[in-house]
Amino acid sequence: MSIDSTLSTVLVGRQGIHAADGGLVAFELLFRQMPIDVLQSEADHEAATAQVISAVFGDFGVSDIAGSRPLFLNVTRAYLVGDIALPDLPGQVVVEVLEHVPLDDEVLAGIVALRAAGYRVAADDWDGTPERDALVRLADLVKIDLPQTGPENLVALVARARELHPGIQVVVERIEDAADAALAVAAGADLLQGYHLDRPQVVATSSMSPSDAVCLRLLGALASEAETAELETLVSSDPGLALRVLRMAGSPAGVGRPVxxxxQAVVLLGPRKLSAWVVLMVLGGAKRLPHEQVVTMLTRAGACARLVPRQRDVAYTAGLLSAVSEVLGTDPAETLRSSGVDPSIAAAVLHGEGPVGMALRAVVGHERANPAVVVANGFVPFEVSHVYLDALRESLRTAASLTA
Known part of the structure; x- marks a missing residue:
């Protein structure tokens, strides 16, 4: 196993779902890391869903993808029966049951439980097959593929859906032109989706995904009910994991406030939510980030923490986010905004404000062999050099212990 985090470009697709009058009301999230036709097995589909969830909530931020609009998320059996947790955002997530998911008693019970928890459920690609009537009776929405159904059968299929569930909303998909839209509305569709209304948009961002080794170690610690301090140490040891935990804690699906x-993010999320997010990260996967960069990021964070012992945790986080932004090549202001951290940390990283900001600038000055910057921020170059060396030794020890 390796401590290495991973660095990649994360791609997520989204396509609008529109009201009959054309107004945008929701988005469907789409897997775009590779061609969709390579998803052959159930495990492939589970991993695709995990990548979408992890990217939207851990890399982009749900507000950047959809604002406050509902998000339709394609899921497999594992998500429906609770083997893999869904984002804890029932008011915004619509669970879309893929057409190939067998509707056994456990799946149907899982759907009932999800609806009781506040999630809405959509039956995907329904074609009137009697074997899926039970799903339509439970669902809040049913999606009908127009070309698959055929224009001549659409009215009857919409009527059949409402016979099974009078209050259900009908979404007609693959609306290719104005004639299709008019046909769907005349048939009684509530919502429309397709190229005539908008084409899927692919959004991309640089991502630093966590190391599988650290995630698995963290899952083991969570399963054994380890002390909070051990969990904090594991999360802090991996820049990609730390960044995602910060973002998830600050998101509406976490605690919904700056940390x-x-x-603090580890404590606020708690073991249950943290476990759920780590499982999704493990299912994601990406390319390796050089080990040396990980050690450098941890060293900057550790040095900052040592220079401001009274605000050790805050200084560590500021140093880590500063280094992560450099490695990702992103605007530091954007990294800080998307991470969901308290504005005081942003002020320290961006403007050098307060003891944490001055310590960070001194550490960066040391890294760049500029002692004048160290002195200008109130530190002695020898002191910073000594602290930095201690932090480097600890970073190397951390790497060794996690790969043992």
């Missing part, structure tokens, strides 16, 4: 440190 001041990685350590």
């Amino acid at each position: 001041r440190s990685v350590q």
Whole structure:
């Protein structure tokens, strides 16, 4: 196993779902890391869903993808029966049951439980097959593929859906032109989706995904009910994991408010939510980030923490986010905004404000062999050099212990 985080470009697709009058009301999230036709097995589909969830909530931020609009998310059996957790955002997530998912008693019970928890459920690609009537009776929405159904059968299929569930909303998909839209509306569709209304948009961002080794170690610690300090140490040891935990804690699916440190994020998420997110990260996967860059990021964070012992956790987080932004090649302001951290940390990283900001600038000055910057921020170059060396030793020890 390796401590290495991974660096990649994350791609997520989204396509609008529109009201009959054309107004945008929701988005469907689409897997876009590779061609969809390579998803052959159930495990492939589970991993695709995990990548979409992890990217939207851990890399982009749900507000950047959809604002406050509902998000339709394609899911497999594992998500329906609770083997893999869904984002804890029932008011915004619509669970779309893929057409190939067998509707056994456990799946149907899982759908009932999801609806009781506040999630809405959509039956995907329904074609009137009697074996899926039970799903339509439970669902809030049913999606009908127009070309698959055929224009001549659409009215009857919409009527059949409402016979099974009078209050259900009908979404007609693959609306290719104005004639299709008029046909769907005349048949009684509530919502429309297709190229005539808009084509899927692919959004991309640089991502630093966590190391599988650290994630698995963290899952083991969570399963054994380890002390919070051990969990904090594991999360803090991996820049990709720490960044995602910060973002998830600050997101509506986490605690929905700014956090001041990685350590606080771990506490606020709690073991249950943290476990759920880590499972999704493990299912994601990406390319390796050089080990040396990981050690450098951890060293900057550790040095900052040592220079401001009274705000150790905050200084560590500021140093880590500063280094992550450099490695990703992203605007530091955007990295800080998307991470969901408290504005005081952003002020320290961006403007050098307060003791944390001055310490960070001194550490960066040391890294760049500029002692004048170290002195200008109130530190002695020898002191910073000594602290930095201690932090480097600890970073190397951390790497060794996690790969043992």
